[in-house]
Amino acid sequence: MHRWGCFATLLLACGHACFASSAPQPPQHGEDLLVTDNQIGRYGGTLVLAQRSEPKTLNPVTAADAPSREVIGRLTADLIHINRWTQNTEPALAKAWSVSNDGRVFTVKLRHGLRFSDGQPFDADDVVFSFQVYLDENVHSPQRDLLVVGGKPIKVQKIDQYSVRFTLAQPYAAAERIFDSLAMMPRHLLERPYKAGQFAQALTLNTPPAEIAGMGPFRVKQYIPGQRIVLERNPFYWKADRSKNRLPYLDELVFLFVGNEDAQAIRFQAGETDIISRLSAENYALLSKDVATRGTDFFDLGPSLEYDFLVFNLNDLRSKNLDSIAAKQAWFQAVKFRQAVSSAIDRDSIVKLVYTGHGAALWGNVSPSNKLWTDQMLPHTPYSLDRARELLKSEGFSWRSDGQLIDRQGVAVEFSVITSTSNAQRMKMATLIQDDLGKLGMNVHVVPLEFRALLDRVFQTYDYEASIMALGGGDADPNPEMNVWLSNGGTHLWRLGEARPATDWEALIDQLMQKQMVQLKYKERKHLYDQAQEIIAANVPFVFLATPNILVGARKNLGNFKPAILDPNTLWNVEQLYFIPGNGARPGEKP
Amino acid sequence: MKYLERRVIHGLLLLIGVSILCFALSAAAPGNFFDEMKLNPQISPSTVAGLRARYGFDQPLVWRYGHWVESVLRGEWGYSFAYNCPVRSLLLVRARNTLILTGLATLLAWLIAVPLGVWTANRRGRWDDRLSMASTSLLLSVPELVIALVLLYWAVRIHTLPVGGMASVDFGGLGVQAKLFDLALHLVVPVTTLVLASLPLLVRHIRASMIEVLQAPFVQAARAHGIGGARLLFRYALPAAANPLSSLLGLSVGALLSGSLLVEVITGWPGLGPLLLDAALARDIYVVVGAVMASTLFMIFGGILADILLVAVDPRVRLGKV
């Protein structure tokens, strides 16, 4: 148990004496601080939270796993940021930006006088360097593809010490959103390893804290392998509250590595952690039972941006030697078959039994909580076995006397659905769907597979018939989803690696998505994207199922706690979080 | 050749065998480390292909094995794709933690199992023997993960025990004594789980070997001479059962190591378990091979330890007559 109260006073006491103190530095002349409008908090305290698995790296360029990105997000900052609450972009390290009339040239003005967490100044050279690294093909950054617009990498030029120009090969809608979460990195520390071709090996967890610097609200203090990473306040952080108190309020931020979701819940229940994000619905139900005694609050933020779906394998299998699956594709390719499946699935049961009511049924790819892009006109096909039977009948299916569905040739309709064992919710969905489709006379086998094995089948061997998966959950904008809907996209799951659209409706989606990408006006863009959503919903390439609500919990005495739908749900405003004194001390803590 | 030298050579051969099979098995498992990126719509397939090539996934298995052996000789034990660093740096601390946990659990399990096994063998068929058999059956019927969860649930309820991890957040600022106490508190749940999970096997084997020994003529003779009770059981009978038990010790070290994997994961013990499981599921194969090699080393040492103990207990072995 830690005692953050005493710790804070202790820190303030020695603040002047220690050289590498993390006590907030007073604002300096000419420093362009961003002033937040949050409630004014109090300094001090350690915020503890648990991660499901260990972060793997502190390198923002190579990091691909969620826990690493969660930590790195607190250590670094971006030029333009998407406000997780409003879902709109806002200035961050960039004080302002302007866009040329054709939408191709962005001029970004940086804040003056900012410093990295090691006290070194931040300017345009760091920005140019950072983009150079992201765009370097030899670094193999997963973010590089984001920065390639119209087939060409974005051009980055320094104009002066505090302004940078970005040139895109073609107009790109909401281009400022791609700057979000692109961490600006210190050239003074990283240029050498980069030049030596060692960039991936820089910024590992074993790198000494003194050699790591970022623009984020915290900096690395200590890493204990397998146990935790401790971050301390960045004393030079560039945000301040209305009373000119430099943020963050918290002294330390500790990420414990606990292994899995249940362990996360147990730690929170025992009072060892202060915040819990993305609780499963079952654990939410369990933990919120003893709210009264434990000084904690739980929040249901409504549906997430993720969408669970059932997808049939429509891949071209001619070169694959998978005849038995190819034979079944005749069913899967029929729109009416897919529509029948969609009608026969009882989405309300999924929401009720899988998400214990904390979820929403889906009929399209955009979650109802995506404030900007939900299509209100999208039809919600009701759960109806009769309609499903009608559809199947009109497609030439019929039923044997024992209730088994057969196709025109008299072949019994029987297929397997693969799903990942790492996701208990999707396994449950599979069981419900199996039962639902059983009522239609379809013989469905549920085949749980370990996650990598599932990915191998979906992306590599195409050796599957149908699969339950989930996508989305990143940004609210349609652009990051492009590769799901474009027929040649790398995540066009139902039919991968198409040279040209296989059907008319896919060609139509291609056109609409390409158009919205270069359309700069929101209204027109929304109209195009709505049309795309409607076509997707009508042709059911994915049978959309449901989306879980975002469920979080936090200690009652956490000030400015404002969980959001967008990731990171609870820590997006970590610099503003503070402990309200005198209320709800940690259980087990001595006064 | 001296005994120890022979054991070391056997150990080396075993390590080589393990590494080869590990490689072969990991190559046979579907998917690879970079597959997960494919699910991200913002990463293009060509980027993933580039990464694969960079880490030699387009090379034949033999080439990769050779490459790995080379890096073992350099002391790196391969390279982790996920952590972007040599595997050795990942293993050392975690291997130590696993050793603390399994070492303590082995010790405790034996300290409990030996008296219990000896006692129940002596009381065969009585109520206390039956009780012990019934409770070991119960333990046998509950997966160790569930045992761990039940203990964690209990710890949550009683409030005084930490519910996972190895140290409190303020561990660094504690004195030596307080540190040890903190560590001990954190050990309670995982060690208890491992002990409970390994008890059934140990107790039953010890009981079975003791029953055999108790019927041997020399024990009957000792009984006839009026030697009885604990002295008979532990001074006369137990050493005679030492030989089969020492091979059980070797096995129990292995069983505990594999058992500790999941228990470490659920109780957040920062050992090889979470690393291995994470790496196995993510196909970070060199980490898997490294972690398996580390546990193989523990097994080998466990075996040598068992032999040393056997020599200490059984005079026949000491004199080279067996």
Add this chain to the structure above:
Amino acid sequence: MRIEETARHALKPALAKAAGLSKRYVQRAPFSYKSFVIDALVDVEFDIAPASLTALVGESGSGKSTLARCLAMLEKADRGEIWFEGKEVSRSSDRELKALRPKIQMVFQDSAGALNPGFTAAQIIAEPLEVQRRESGARLHSRACELMEEVGLSPNWADRRPLEFSGGQRQRLAIARAIALKPAFLILDESVSGLDLSTQAQILNLLLDLQKAHSLTYLLISHDLGLVGQIADFVAVMQQGKIVEQGPRREVFANPRHHHTRELLASVRLLRSNFRTAQAGGR
């Protein structure tokens, strides 16, 4: 009468014979480089006349049992030859060995250990017959009962297990098993030691009777020269893997040439006189 027999035996060719037989055991202790070298047999030359009773005497550890096991083909010597019925047999093939085995049988010292405790008496006696496929089925059992009767055990006990018998009865069982295959040569490894005196005498009488009935050749191994003195035709004395003295019993007893033989004889006499004093005192 015995003297004449001795003379007659001496004229016949030996039934079994060892020539230059050597055997060395090397053992290694764990955790050390030291190894123990035990020379169990050193250039042993040894003859056994047909239908005789030869006694092999020596202290424990002198190599008697090793010699017995080598002669019984249960162990292979490092060097040297073994002759049986005029043939060199120490390098026999498995096939030849199988034919040879029934002719050479052994009765062990520790009858409790040499009889499988899980078997019944009948099963024990029948085992050699079963192994050699001499009999099968019901015949096997009735043959076992006959053998039991022959060694003086009641066939009613055929279903008992060895631990239900007394030491002497167990020894009879072992003997019955050994003669089941009608061997020519019987090696008795300390077969009567460990039994009380009257039982010893009974067993020895049984052996002599059997010898008469089946014209058996005995090699009686014992550390007890006194016992041997009563019945053996020939005596051989072993010390540290070597045969130090060998000859007809009378000769060896009357005129021991090797000092070890003299020591052994002296201890026998001492023991006897002690025994007599003890008996006298007891009365």
Add this chain to the structure above:
Amino acid sequence: MRKKQKIVAALMLLVALHLAILLAGFIAPYNPATQNRDFPFVPPTRFHFADARGHFHLRPFIYQWTVRPEGFNEYEEARGREYPVQFFVRGPEYTIAGLVRSDVHLFGVEGPARIFLAGSDGFGRDQFSRIMYGGQISLAAGLLATGISLFLGLLVGCISGFYGSWIDESAMRLVELFLVLPWLYLLLAVRSFLPLHISPTQTFFLLVAVIGTIGWARPARLVRGIVLSAKGRKYVTASRGFGATDSYILRRHVLPHTYGVLLTQAALLVPQYIVAEVTLSFLGLGVSEPVSSWGNLLANLQQYNVLASYWWMFAPALALVIISLGYLKVANAIHERLQSDSI
């Protein structure tokens, strides 16, 4: 004679248990796959003898569960109507051992009430029925895997203990190898080579065969120790003296000594392999929905919320305890018998 009775009693118990599981269709009141989506996680049904008016009933009756308005998955008894427990009632059709078709069940209640002897799971399926049906698969799998492991272990242990020298050395190295390798990968690899359309149950049995095959190492090592000591006995030497072959000696003098260890192992391994399916299902290799097995029923307990909220989900563990105690008793009784025979 008392010992014989003991064996008979233990065997009878075990046979009765197996028979009950074989007759799952008759004893279980419902189809194990039928979902009652309105009743997830209902606690075991309570039996009553006295109704709300204080009248005493000779025949026990139950009340239907209804969802409590506040709170998720919390139920209370609807006291409005009593449903007496009936015997030999008609219900869903089933077949026993693929031969006998029937729809008569040992007990049940009139609809719409449902009798949940061991509560229901997250889909509202009757857990008692799932345990009964699940036992069929789990016991078959456990016995199969145990048989394979013991057979292989006996084979390798005997050969290596009996022949010694380099055979023994290499066999023991192999044992160590098998004890440390990450079998996870092997299982995953095996799964990936299996076509999807193999039925889930067949897949499972195949994997059970695989884990049985992997599991030979421990029995092999234990058997080897026994063989090593047994082959040094005097009566083995004696038997050799009669010209007994290796196989005769193994069969008659050595193998009987291993029975004790084999029995102890068997009583340990059967429940262990049944539980091992929990790990298998973690990798997606267990029996898959909607078929039930004790392994996948126990796997529910691995979710913290289930374990902490719904105590009746421990019922499958109880079933396994009863069965494994049965095995243990039989193993002990036979072992005792063997020992008393041999000493």
